Amino acid sequence: MAGPRASVAAHEVLAVIFQVRQQRLSVLLWRRARPPYEGAWVLPGGRLGATEGLDESIRRQLAQKVDVRDLTHLEQLETRGDPERHPADRTLATSYLGLVPADTDPATPEDTAWHPAPDPPPMGFDHAAIMRAGRRRLRAKLSYTNIGFALAPREFTMSELSGYYRAALGHDVAATNLRRVLLRRGQIEETGESVPSGRSGGRPAALFRFRARELEITDAFAVLRPPSRE
Amino acid sequence: MAGPRASVAAHEVLAVIFQVRQQRLSVLLWRRARPPYEGAWVLPGGRLGATEGLDESIRRQLAQKVDVRDLTHLEQLETRGDPERHPADRTLATSYLGLVPADTDPATPEDTAWHPAPDPPPMGFDHAAIMRAGRRRLRAKLSYTNIGFALAPREFTMSELSGYYRAALGHDVAATNLRRVLLRRGQIEETGESVPSGRSGGRPAALFRFRARELEITDAFAVLRPPSRE
DNA sequence: TCAAAAGTGTTCCATCTACACCCATGT
DNA sequence: ACATGGGTGTAGATGGAACACTTTTGA
CATH class of the missing domain: 1.10.10.10 (Winged helix-like DNA-binding domain superfamily/Winged helix DNA-binding domain)
Structure with a gap:
């Protein structure tokens, strides 16, 4: 009945930050300076702090590390915990979808850059898959x-x-x-x-x-809607 | 620039298991035997093992602890990491939505029971909120x-x-x-x-x-669909 | 022959796409 | 004037809800 010994895995938070730049959907990526995946591009993020909530943590990291503060939307995407996803240590990652309005230009540091979301550069870890999940989510919610x-x-x-x-x-x-x-x-x-x-x-x-600047579902029940009269 | 010290929080997996029983949507809950929330009902689940993936872990726990093996569907719901969500130690929880077909009757142990999902008993931790998220997800996907x-x-x-x-x-x-x-x-x-x-x-x-027994999106693009002719 | 439950036909309505046409402005 | 881009009107298509009607069975 006893399962495997409990894990004390590290936990990180990541963000898929999208912005429409020059008519293209772009994603903010970070260039990794050390192995593994040295030189590859990864999603911005980092370790969860000991006393932080998840949302709080990703907001802090985006503000500190890539100077992105004016997110108009942020929502959780998914959590990945495959033991193989990080080649060295076991690391769980909770990812977020973040959006920046088209008219702002956050001053991002040297080692980050905007890349076309449909055609990203080689990305480290499972970050390309996470980015695709973000795109799917965005597309669906636009509907x-x-x-x-x-x-x-x-x-x-x-x-x-x-x-x-x-x-x-x-x-x-x-x-x-x-x-x-x-x-x-x-x-x-x-x-x-x-x-x-x-x-x-x-x-x-x-x-x-x-009219609203918070997420609202405006077209629920596209189908199988409740009867109009009781 | 340095954030708070990195966390080594415990990580658990939880499942919102639904089944339609006697014409009602029911959720499988577990009665807690010890504090905190002693006597309250909680979602089945437990600690993530050191070498397990998340999906793997929830499947193992459901099989071992509540003898639920014949899930027809399982998908990740969300991860909660609010430092306050567990009164004693810091614990992150990744939850899943699982479905059991109406014609099976898993032999669940003594301390678990099916409860009406729209009107559940008092639940411990933030599990009531997680259960509601599961219901919303199920309702939306039925559409x-x-x-x-x-x-x-x-x-x-x-x-x-x-x-x-x-x-x-x-x-x-x-x-x-x-x-x-x-x-x-x-x-x-x-x-x-x-x-x-x-x-x-x-x-x-x-x-x-x-016709299929795997999740398929059959009604994407309810609106804002791509033009039919280029 | 009647009640009950399943299935079909049909109408209505909401909502989206496509496209022709009209409007306001600069050169 | 006319080119250019924005805006309106409208027809067609789609797809779901509602409901009357028909079919097939048991008693």
Whole structure:
């Protein structure tokens, strides 16, 4: 009945930080300075402190180590504990998905860089798989939540917003329909302002904002919804 | 720049095991024999072994401790690491969602029992919150995946199946529409057999089975789907 | 022949995509 | 004027809910 002897594994927290940069979904990676996987790129993070909560820890590490403080969204992704995932010591890793709005440019240190999420450089450990899990999560949530608020600046035109969606989803998103879908769902509203057209002319674009800046599920029960009348 | 001293927290794995029993969604709980939370109900689980993976560990503990071996589905839920979640020592917990089909009756030991998931007894630690997370996950996945296969026996009539859905979702599910939805999505198929009607008469019910017995997403892109033509 | 349970046909409705067309602005 | 980009109107497609009706059985 007694199981194997209890583990005192190290625990680390990691973050998949996405931002839309130049129309592409980008992920913040860190270059490893020492073995194992020296020279490979890894997700930012580090050891869980003795008295920290998990969320607290990843926020601290992002602030201290890669100077990312203005996350608009952060949620837990998954925990990996395969004994083989770290070649030397046993290490469990809890990963997070974090989003940075497109209009900020966090001053990240020398050894970190933004990489295209669809086509990342060689990554150490199981971090490539974790990053893919983050992308899947983001894509799924764009469909049924208001998570777009975390990718977009506070105010934006519809064509800008459709650019963020396109980058994150990996396929075209028609601004004209996106506008109606998000308006109907009550996710966005017009600010009343508009942006003067550029040098090539065109009608000035209206400015929108997300009505909430916290994650909300706006399209639950896409199917198998409860009966409308009791 | 240096963070707090690294933690050597204990790590445990827990499982939210659901089964539909007598038309109700039920969760398998364990009665704690010693403090803290002596006498309260908790999720089954235990310490992660030094050389085990997380999935491996929860499977082992369920088999050893509550004699649950025939899980049709198991997936990771979340990891909690709040320093306050365990009154004495620091303990991280990774939880899983596990499903047992309605036609099995695992022989569980004395100190465990099935409880109604919507109305559980007082639970220790943060286990009530974890259980709710499991319910939410199950409900959501019933909507867009074939996860019903894990609640239902291998073969079933549509009215039985709608009973499992009703129990898990907490609202009525019309067998007639469920049939068409799941057929259209290719989740289920007729076996060709049928069940003789009971003593009160009625047309014999056709038997169905799920076509796959692994989780598949059958209704991704409910919205914001990629353009059909390039 | 009647009640009961399963299954089918059909209508309605919500919601998304596609696309033609209209609007406001710069050159 | 006309090119350019934004915005509106609308038709079509999809897919699920509701519900009346039909089918098949037992008593």
